[in-house]
Amino acid sequence: MPADLLIECLTGTCVRPNCTMKNRVLVVGGGLAGTAVAIHLAHSGNQVVLAMPKHVQDTNSYHAQGGIAAVLSNTEDSLDQHLEDTLEAGAGMTDETVARYVIEHAAEEISQLESWGVHFDEVEDHSYSLHREGGHSASRILHIKDYTGKGIMTALYEQLESHPNIEVHKGWRADKLLRRSDGSCGGALLHDGEEYYTVEADHTVLATGGLGALFNTTSNPDLAWGSGVALAMELGAKVRDMAFVQFHPTVLYSDQPGKSLLISEAVRGAGGILRNHDGVAFMTQYDKRGDLATRDVVSKSIYNEMLKADVKWMYLDVTHFETGKFEEVFPIISEGLRQRGLDPAVDLIPVTPASHYHCGGIDTAISGATNVSGLWALGECARTGLHGANRLASNSLLEAIVFARTVADSISKSVERAVSDVPLAAEFSESEASDRSEIENLQREVSRYLGVMRNRAELDEMIASWESRKESTSNRELALRLALCIEIAKDSLRYSQDVGALTWMA
Numbered sequence: 001m002p003a004d005l006l007i008e009c010l011t012g013t014c015v016r017p018n019c020t021m022k023n024r025v026l027v028v029g030g031g032l033a034g035t036a037v038a039i040h041l042a043h044s045g046n047q048v049v050l051a052m053p054k055h056v057q058d059t060n061s062y063h064a065q066g067g068i069a070a071v072l073s074n075t076e077d078s079l080d081q082h083l084e085d086t087l088e089a090g091a092g093m094t095d096e097t098v099a100r101y102v103i104e105h106a107a108e109e110i111s112q113l114e115s116w117g118v119h120f121d122e123v124e125d126h127s128y129s130l131h132r133e134g135g136h137s138a139s140r141i142l143h144i145k146d147y148t149g150k151g152i153m154t155a156l157y158e159q160l161e162s163h164p165n166i167e168v169h170k171g172w173r174a175d176k177l178l179r180r181s182d183g184s185c186g187g188a189l190l191h192d193g194e195e196y197y198t199v200e201a202d203h204t205v206l207a208t209g210g211l212g213a214l215f216n217t218t219s220n221p222d223l224a225w226g227s228g229v230a231l232a233m234e235l236g237a238k239v240r241d242m243a244f245v246q247f248h249p250t251v252l253y254s255d256q257p258g259k260s261l262l263i264s265e266a267v268r269g270a271g272g273i274l275r276n277h278d279g280v281a282f283m284t285q286y287d288k289r290g291d292l293a294t295r296d297v298v299s300k301s302i303y304n305e306m307l308k309a310d311v312k313w314m315y316l317d318v319t320h321f322e323t324g325k326f327e328e329v330f331p332i333i334s335e336g337l338r339q340r341g342l343d344p345a346v347d348l349i350p351v352t353p354a355s356h357y358h359c360g361g362i363d364t365a366i367s368g369a370t371n372v373s374g375l376w377a378l379g380e381c382a383r384t385g386l387h388g389a390n391r392l393a394s395n396s397l398l399e400a401i402v403f404a405r406t407v408a409d410s411i412s413k414s415v416e417r418a419v420s421d422v423p424l425a426a427e428f429s430e431s432e433a434s435d436r437s438e439i440e441n442l443q444r445e446v447s448r449y450l451g452v453m454r455n456r457a458e459l460d461e462m463i464a465s466w467e468s469r470k471e472s473t474s475n476r477e478l479a480l481r482l483a484l485c486i487e488i489a490k491d492s493l494r495y496s497q498d499v500g501a502l503t504w505m506a
Ligand SMILES: Cc1cc2nc3c(=O)[nH]c(=O)nc-3n(C[C@H](O)[C@H](O)[C@H](O)COP(=O)(O)OP(=O)(O)OC[C@H]3O[C@@H](n4cnc5c(N)ncnc54)[C@H](O)[C@@H]3O)c2cc1C
Pocket: 028, 029, 030, 031, 032, 033, 034, 051, 052, 053, 058, 059, 060, 061, 062, 063, 064, 065, 066, 067, 068, 069, 148, 149, 172, 173, 174, 175, 207, 208, 209, 210, 219, 220, 221, 223, 224, 226, 227, 228, 262, 356, 357, 378, 379, 380, 381, 393, 394, 395, 396, 397, 398, 400
């Protein structure tokens, strides 16, 4: 073996097919949470293996439009107001200690992003351009036009490429988490589309994002179906608040399944008005905040109007905007609409609620630790307690960057040791290819039974059906998806009343 390869094997950096590598920290997921935690870990001298998507467009982070909620010292807003809005959106289920922690660290993490090369929009006097979104009592959303996620991820990916302590593997997906014989997590089995790789690690960090693509209609990319949460559950990690799937009220209506264009809430913040098919602006009938009510209220109101009129969409009206204003402030949305033959200056925009964000997930302590030793989680796959039963708009990018530093610090401070010598508990077998038709069928069921409004009796029946299919299928992806559906349904049934993002049919 050539000397350089031997050194790679001894130091655990060998990437040859079928080589069993040994690394200290494995980070799974290359969105904002995964890249930021990898950079922090690397800066602290950890050796990081980062399994990330082939394309940055496969992350939810890239598609974030509205921005990051943050109260900075040079504004007239206050931390207490941000906290109050977060608690109100969370419908009594937010962990106040966690919320305060995240909100108080916002300014520090915005500076960190800037030091990594992110430039937020400014106004003439060079103070930040701050947008206001539904549920926020003040303008506090930092943004980069309407492509904040793209702006942030472009800067962070440059940081990744230049760091010697980070070994980046594009297109690697975790297929199974490895259990050591003492019950701890020992890394993961990953797949690059052709080969399987065993990556052993002292610490495994899940940053695998949301589960919008469990549903038929979503704002999320296809890979965001919750695989990280399902793998963690399989290993024995606790999950919490699984019932609370947030539906974005205004995703462009499409008769095709899958990801559709999101029309940011900042559009309503800038004056966009929801109208029914008779042209009536209906939101004030549902909430005194009208079009600026929190997204759960707006989603339910739109859904209700759709049921009443037996139609599949409502309209968002921006035709009254000053000429050229919409294109200037929302260039990506404008372009997306034009590609679909819509001119926002004259056309009403057909919108429908769609699965968007998961408030629940892998239960984590404020350090980012899960109940499984060696396993950590952050970002959308984690349930930190910040969002309660309903996330306040633009709090999730903030959560990702705050917990990136927290998790990296927690891992760096944990007892230094070489890769654990506790052996892996069991061998694993390669999984079978997924049958897409069964998965598409499940996506339709999920939209029907776990959508904006749920029905108790139907959920009981679906749990029985999903459990029996989970037992009998040899399709691993389907089984993991079914496990998530069962968990969401069972958690929903714990609530007899509507709570936050969870609504029962009358
Ligand atoms: C259209 C849209 C607009 C949004 N706008 C905003 C906004 O303005 N402000 C805001 O705060 N939030 C917004 N959100 C939510 C926010 O973008 C996400 O909550 C946040 O980016 C999540 O970051 P993350 O790093 O946890 O996950 P992601 O960015 O989704 O990254 C997770 C990565 O993990 C990968 N992955 C998943 N499973 C595996 C596996 N098994 N193995 C390996 N990799 C895996 C995924 O492919 C993905 O690349 C928006 C979301 C969407 C979809």
